[in-house]
Amino acid sequence: MxxxxxxxxxxxxxxxxxxxxxxxxxxxxxxxxxxxxxxxxxxxxxxxxxxxxxxxxxxxxxxxxxxxxxxxxxxxxxxxxxxxxxxxxxxxxxxxxxxxxxxxxxxxxxxxxxxxxxxxxxxxxxxxxxxxxHCKHIVVNGLKDPKTKQTIASAFYVANALGVDKVTIVEEITQDELAVKVNDDKSLRMANIVKERIKLRENARVKAIIEGIPEEQTKNITIKSQPIFGKKGYSIGHYAQIARADLLIMNSPSKMMFWDRLFPHDIEHILTELPTDVLIIQ
Structure with a gap:
């Protein structure tokens, strides 16, 4: 990195x-x-x-x-x-x-x-x-992707250069990952158990990324890990707006097949309605 x-x-x-x-x-x-x-x-x-x-x-x-x-x-x-x-x-x-x-x-x-x-x-x-x-709060994507490690490292570099107080790493999780249809109390309990397991898994993955960043880049910053369920791009943009983030940092989009070659839909949500300043890391 x-x-x-x-x-x-x-x-x-x-x-x-x-x-x-x-x-x-x-x-x-x-x-x-x-x-x-x-x-x-x-x-x-x-x-x-x-x-x-x-x-x-x-x-x-x-x-x-x-x-x-x-x-x-x-x-x-x-x-x-x-x-x-x-x-x-x-x-x-x-x-x-x-x-x-x-x-x-x-x-x-x-x-x-x-x-x-x-x-x-x-x-x-x-x-x-x-x-x-003054930029006080950065929100950065923590989704499971090969680019995410570099994006999070860049977020802490930016945070230190700008004197940022807080970095929140948001792991967007699609509803598809739950794989549980809720139609009664038993399935609702099962869905909640699955949600908690996914949250623990995602938090552990992000924690491992943070541990790979030099301590001098992270020690003076409040770090929060925030798993959220919803549509990718829209969910993190909405979170950044609600959390009053000063900067949202995202992975650059991957090149898609012909029909979707312009941009994956997660980035498109953000470009259509910017929640705050946005930094896209290449």
Whole structure:
């Protein structure tokens, strides 16, 4: 497991109302993670544009931010993806959109296409802020999957870099795993026994993963293991919202067969209605 999952952070920048907040978020993270920062602007280079970006970056440049600004015209999705590969970006920051008249956020079409195609980790921000808002609680998936060990290790790396107080590891369990139909008191008792056995099994599996992470990464953080029964993706997103998590960390999706090649449905639930900021670990 890599102890430093991110070496270069990238962010697409446009002259939108959130420009300053987006750059501040990216620059802060770059300094906290001790990485290089790459600003990607889809468009031709000009002295005026460069001056505006550098003016926003000035407080961070004064504190030794390692930053590069890339200007490249073309299709936004293609430009951002190609630049991410060329610059070896391993964490790409994308902004989410708020639905009109609703306090709900979702991934817009361009960001969604980038998220589906990117070969690096993705951070989806729903409310970027110029002033730092302290991240106190991270929820991370603990499902049984080959990628989960690295995702949980990355979650503790992020938690330490951001000074997070609490990490909750959520093991989503589908109702299919119960394999008991409840139609009377006896079957209800049996279903509850099976549930408890599954919870104990899942908690033991997650505990083994945590024990494999260096102690200095876990010792100052309150760790909770939370098995939940329900539909994958929807359940953890709902839990993150109810638990008022500041960040939800998920495995990257596995490539599926032709009919489901865009995204497994668990991630799709989250992209449709973001419960909080979401980090997808590649």
């Amino acid at each position: 890599s102890l430093k999952p991110f070496n270069t952070i990238g962010i697409g920048v446009t002259f939108s109302p959130n420009l300053k907040a987006n750059i501040y978020e990216a620059a802060r993270l770059s300094q906290m993670f001790k990485t290089q920062l790459v600003l990607i602007h889809v468009g031709d280079k000009s002295a005026d544009k460069e001056a505006q970006f550098k003016a926003i970056l000035e407080p961070f440049i004064k504190t030794n931010l390692n930053v590069e600004i890339v200007f490249k015209p073309g299709n936004p999705v293609d430009v951002i993806l190609s630049t991410a590969e060329e610059k070896e970006i391993d964490l790409l920051i994308l902004g989410a959109l708020q639905r009109e008249n609703f306090l709900k956020y979702y991934v817009g079409s361009i960001a969604r296409k980038i998220t589906r195609k990117a070969k690096c980790s993705i951070l989806l921000l729903i409310k970027p802020s110029v002033k730092r808002i």
